[in-house]
Structure formats: structure tokens, C-alpha cells
Amino acid sequence: MSEHVNAVQPEPDMIQLLTPEGQRVEHPDYPLDITDDEIAALYRDLVLVRRIDTEAIALQRQGELGLWASLLGQEAAQIGAGRALRPHDMAFPSYREHGVAWCRGVDPLTLLGLFRGTNLGGFSPYEHNFNLYTIVIGAQTLHATGYAMGVVRDGAVGTGDPDRDTAVLAFFGDGASSQGDVNESFVFAAAGNLPVVFFCQNNQWAISEPVERQSRIPLFQRASGFGFPGVRIDGNDVLASLAVTRKALDDARNAQGPRLIEAFTYRMNAHTTSDDPTRYRLGAETETWKLRDPIARVKAYLVRNAQLPVDFFDDVEAESLRLAEHVRIGCRALPNPTPASPFDALFVDMPDEVREQRDEFVEFVASIEEAAEV
Amino acid sequence: MAELTYRDAIARGIAQEMARDDRVVLIGEDVAGSGGVFKTTVGLLDQFGPKRVIDTPISEQAILGAVMGAAMTGLRPVAEIMFSDFFAVCWDLVVNQMAKTRYMTNGQVALPLVVKSGNGGGLRFGAQHSQAIENWAMAVPGLKVVTPSTPEDVIGLMAAAVRDDDPVLFFEAKGLYPTKGEVPAGEIVDTLGTAKVRRAGTDATVLALGLMVPRAMQAADHLAGQGISVEVIDVRSLVPLDTATILGSVAKTGRLFTVEENPRLLGWGAEIVSIVAEESFWDLDAPIERITTPHIPLPSADSLEDLVLPSADSIAQTVEKALQA
Numbered sequence: 037m038s039e040h041v042n043a044v045q046p047e048p049d050m051i052q053l054l055t056p057e058g059q060r061v062e063h064p065d066y067p068l069d070i071t072d073d074e075i076a077a078l079y080r081d082l083v084l085v086r087r088i089d090t091e092a093i094a095l096q097r098q099g100e101l102g103l104w105a106s107l108l109g110q111e112a113a114q115i116g117a118g119r120a121l122r123p124h125d126m127a128f129p130s131y132r133e134h135g136v137a138w139c140r141g142v143d144p145l146t147l148l149g150l151f152r153g154t155n156l157g158g159f160s161p162y163e164h165n166f167n168l169y170t171i172v173i174g175a176q177t178l179h180a181t182g183y184a185m186g187v188v189r190d191g192a193v194g195t196g197d198p199d200r201d202t203a204v205l206a207f208f209g210d211g212a213s214s215q216g217d218v219n220e221s222f223v224f225a226a227a228g229n230l231p232v233v234f235f236c237q238n239n240q241w242a243i244s245e246p247v248e249r250q251s252r253i254p255l256f257q258r259a260s261g262f263g264f265p266g267v268r269i270d271g272n273d274v275l276a277s278l279a280v281t282r283k284a285l286d287d288a289r290n291a292q293g294p295r296l297i298e299a300f301t302y303r304m305n306a307h308t309t310s311d312d313p314t315r316y317r318l319g320a321e322t323e324t325w326k327l328r329d330p331i332a333r334v335k336a337y338l339v340r341n342a343q344l345p346v347d348f349f350d351d352v353e354a355e356s357l358r359l360a361e362h363v364r365i366g367c368r369a370l371p372n373p374t375p376a377s378p379f380d381a382l383f384v385d386m387p388d389e390v391r392e393q394r395d396e397f398v399e400f401v402a403s404i405e406e407a408a409e410v
Numbered sequence: 411m412a413e414l415t416y417r418d419a420i421a422r423g424i425a426q427e428m429a430r431d432d433r434v435v436l437i438g439e440d441v442a443g444s445g446g447v448f449k450t451t452v453g454l455l456d457q458f459g460p461k462r463v464i465d466t467p468i469s470e471q472a473i474l475g476a477v478m479g480a481a482m483t484g485l486r487p488v489a490e491i492m493f494s495d496f497f498a499v500c501w502d503l504v505v506n507q508m509a510k511t512r513y514m515t516n517g518q519v520a521l522p523l524v525v526k527s528g529n530g531g532g533l534r535f536g537a538q539h540s541q542a543i544e545n546w547a548m549a550v551p552g553l554k555v556v557t558p559s560t561p562e563d564v565i566g567l568m569a570a571a572v573r574d575d576d577p578v579l580f581f582e583a584k585g586l587y588p589t590k591g592e593v594p595a596g597e598i599v600d601t602l603g604t605a606k607v608r609r610a611g612t613d614a615t616v617l618a619l620g621l622m623v624p625r626a627m628q629a630a631d632h633l634a635g636q637g638i639s640v641e642v643i644d645v646r647s648l649v650p651l652d653t654a655t656i657l658g659s660v661a662k663t664g665r666l667f668t669v670e671e672n673p674r675l676l677g678w679g680a681e682i683v684s685i686v687a688e689e690s691f692w693d694l695d696a697p698i699e700r701i702t703t704p705h706i707p708l709p710s711a712d713s714l715e716d717l718v719l720p721s722a723d724s725i726a727q728t729v730e731k732a733l734q735a
Contacts, residue, residue: 102534153534156537156710171539172496211467215468216499244444245465249467250468316443372714390706393674393705394704400717
């Protein structure tokens, strides 16, 4: 067991706009002009993505999903960052960014295919400007960097036209920060002054390894060595995540170059449904983080300060139940892939030997199905 | 004799070597505190301590660079690359560095290291976590390549790999982790470069590796019921390759089938088939057949993964059809 509890004390250098108790605080560098209705909308997002997560875990336990990577505890980091994006910005997720997907308008059922195994993503990244989940750790930061190179080449940066200027948001985790890919993407982004914001959700754990295994300094400080600014935010504070990501994306669109945001948060659940965290971390640590819940603080703020319709919280709850039903029913109805599909999707121009193998395989599957019917 | 899982045999094999030789260390992601994501290193941290069982930052390149350097200082490290698909992340260290070091130092620097890795499909892990990649490694001069299929072989071949003075890639068939087998008590040491005849037969030779071995055995059982006597050879080691056992069997049966988990083009079976065609052409009574996964990335769908991978049924069907032709 790791002596990790001491590492999660409040961080002095962390940007926070809403305390765990629900108090609004100002930060001189990140003024946030936001109405209570807008905060209520963020609350709705937070509740709904947590519901998707809860439902997906249940589906995995029922054998309907092979695997699920829970976002529990990281809702605020993701919703703040996701809502900071403009439609034409591009997001490159890792594999846990269900909240960002939600903000981009991706139907949760679209995400479930990968975890049910009916496909490996199977959607178009262009439809919502949200790339497929990337499972091999850190590779997406390089894809994001290349995408940002394309944005620069298109002249879609620093024009002053908000409908044209484009930023790229790349998500990764504390574990990925040790990968060559991530460090190389920092080098390229800095050298090219590229419009990419690196958003690190430091959830304290890379499967069984605490963040101390990855770094001796706070991760946001890594940026300065590469020549661009880094900041640390309270990753459980949706307002901090929104304000800081919005500013970083603006800077990127305005040709100020890359930014690193470290969202200091916590993975409340196991790494995935295949993992058992009781083997390597203390329950007391998780209890500490429960006090910093990303949703409770928003609710506390709204209850105390906002003039919302009397039914607001009930309505959100009712909506979350409807969403859960959509996920439950839709998951079971996800279509199985056809035998020809892995062949057909492989090449633009299929080589003859692959075509032959496809036809042979389709015939083989048909013969089995025929035999089963007899 | 006691029953042991393939998974537990890996930890026992490493423990056997660590207890014997304090130059042996284990390094990788999640191998210490949590006992490995596949639970193949459970208990080693408790038994040997954090100086010899080391959790690393998440960098496959650094892990392999580190064991290469450590081997140069005289250690005999065992590294883990969690999924063999991730060899693609650190292939430079394997191909350009480890495999070339002895040659480029004119034989003066050996690298007695082992890289163990979960390999292959059958578990619905999808295109990037299910690949069987022994053939990638087989194509690189300077590497030794083994894939055990039974718990006893896991221990013996791990010991042989650790004691070998060259870099050895040790592929663990992920689909076999929960399978059990009888394992004798005491030290087990095997020999690299030796195949095993798992079942003797006279009508056809079936070569298989890793996850495909139990499937070939099942197919042979089924075919025995049809009056077809199949000899099943567990290849075990691709480099060095036990051509004597393979060619001897072909000389006896006159028919050869290879069963490969990897996609069709340039699988290890193709290499063996070409050796047999060159060395034993006149022993063959009919064309050789390769049974492989088609040339596609592995789907994760239940409905497809089992069908694209060679199965006991598809092996039996292919052999039966060919022998009746």
C-alpha cells in the first residue's frame, strides 16, 4: 500500500473558482462572467454524465459490456473543458472522456460500441469534431499536434475571426505524461507555436501506480521546460476548468502557442471494471476525495444562490433517469458487425488476396450458421 | 505434481530464477504493487522487495532502454511489456538496439535479458490489444523468441530464457492465463529451441504455437474419432527453431498443417512451410496448408473474434477436408 494520502492536501498553486463547500471565489487572472442559469446548465451536464457512467458500470456487471473506464470524480474537469470548446475546435480524447464526448454532442451509445465490442469506435471524428478514443497511452497527443499543424497551414489561427480561428484540445492523464509520445508532442507544439491545449487530468493513479511514480514535480511545471505556460486547476471545480480552458483555447486560437492545463482530480473508481484498486490504495484516500465531490459543490452553490425554477433539481433527476433508460435499452440493441465488415473497412482499395479471404470467411460463417439451423 | 495456472506459473518461473540468482530483477508497469494487470507477478514484490521488483513510469521505451543498460552492467533483467501490441511503441529498442548490440560490439557485449509480454487474442480486447506478434520478432536477427502453451513449459522456458545470454522475447498467450496444468515440484529448467510432440500420430502433422496448441489438440481428439491420426507438435520456440522435430514428423506423416493465430501474411508458419518445402519436399504427399486468422485486425465482437481465430472446429474441418480430397 502506498503512503499516498499526504499527497492530496490542498495545493497552494491551484486555480479554484468554486470551493468544495460551494463558495464562489474570484481569481485575478481568470475572471468568469457566468450566470446562474449557465451554472445550472453545467450542473445538468455533470449529473447526466455521472448517470451515463453509473449505467455503463451496471451494464458491464450484467455482462452487456466487456469493459468500462469510469469517469467518476472527473466530471468537472471534463465538462468544464468540453464546454470551453467551440464547435469547430477539435478534441482528441484518451479513453475516459465520456464527459467531453457528451459536451460535443456524441450520443453515449456511440461510445458503448467500443466497450461492448460491437465495433472499435466506428464513428466519424469529423461529425462532432471529437476523435475516436485512443487506448494506446498518449498517442493522441501527437495526433492533436499534427492536427494543429494542419490548422496553422490552413491559416485558421490568429485571424481575429472567431468563426475561423481554431484550437485543438488534447486529453491525457498523469500516467501518459511519462510517455515519449506526450513529451515529443510538447516539443513539436512548442517548436511550431501550435494552437494546441494539452489537458492533463491528473487523477493521481495510473492503474496501480501513484503519480509520484511518474514525476517529482507537479505535472503542470513540465510545460516551462518545453517553453510554454502550464497551470494547475482544481480539477473537481467545473468553473475553474471552464474558465482556464476557455482562456487557454483563446490564447491558442490567437496564435499564442500551446498551453498545458493540469486538472488536479481523482479517479474515484477502479482504472477500469477489470481492475481492483483495493489491492494497491487505501480507502481513506478515496474518502478524503469524496469531500471534494465535483457535483455536490455546484448543487450547494445553486441551492444557496440561484433563483431556479422550483422543479429544477427534480427535472434534472427525471432527465437522468430517461437518459439511463436510453443507455440501457440502446446498449442491448447495438448491432453486431457483419462477417464481411472487418475486411470491407480495412482498405480503400481492397487487395485481391484480402477479397478472396473475405469471401472465403463469409462463406465459412454462412456454413456454420446453416449447420446450426439444421 | 500439483495443478497450477499458466498465470501463476509465470510468477513461479520468475521467482525460481530470482531466488537462484540475485542478478535477476523484474521491471515494468504495475508489476510490483498490484502483481501485474494480468496477475502474472503476484507475490514477487513481497518475496524479493522493491529493489528487485520495480514499478516504472508509463514508458515502454524507457523500460526497454533501462533493461538494456542494466544488462550491460551484468544484471539479468526481466522486463514486462503489458500487452505485446505495445512493442510497437518501443520497437526501436528491440530491433535497433537490443538485437544489434552484440553484433555491433563485435561480440563483446551480450545482453542477457528477457522481455515478457501478454500476447494474442481470444479475450475481446480488440484490434490494439489482441495481436499475436511472434512473427514480428522472428523477423529480426539477434532475438530469441518463445511462446509456451502449458504451465510447466512456462516455468521451464522462463528459466531457460533468463539463463540464456541473448535477448529473449517471452510471449505469454493471454488466452491461456486461466488454464491449468500439472507441474512437478522443485526446479524446472527447459531448453530453448526445442519443440514438443504433444500427441503422436501417423496421418498428418499439425504445428501450433501458444493459444493454438490446445485447439490443435482438441481438433486431433475429434479427428481420432473420424479415424484420422494427427501428430500435434507444440513449436514453443521460433528462434531457435527445432527443425529436426518438425522435419522428422513430416517425414513420418507426409502431410503438414500449420495453425497460426497471427494474420495470414508472413506468419511464422509461412517460414516453416518454406523450410519444409526446401528440405522435405519429397516427403510430402500433398500440398501444405496454413490455417491462420485472415489478414485483418482482430475484431472484438463476440460474434466475430471466435470465428476469425483458428478454432478446434476449423482446424479439424480443414485437416479432414484435405485428407479426404
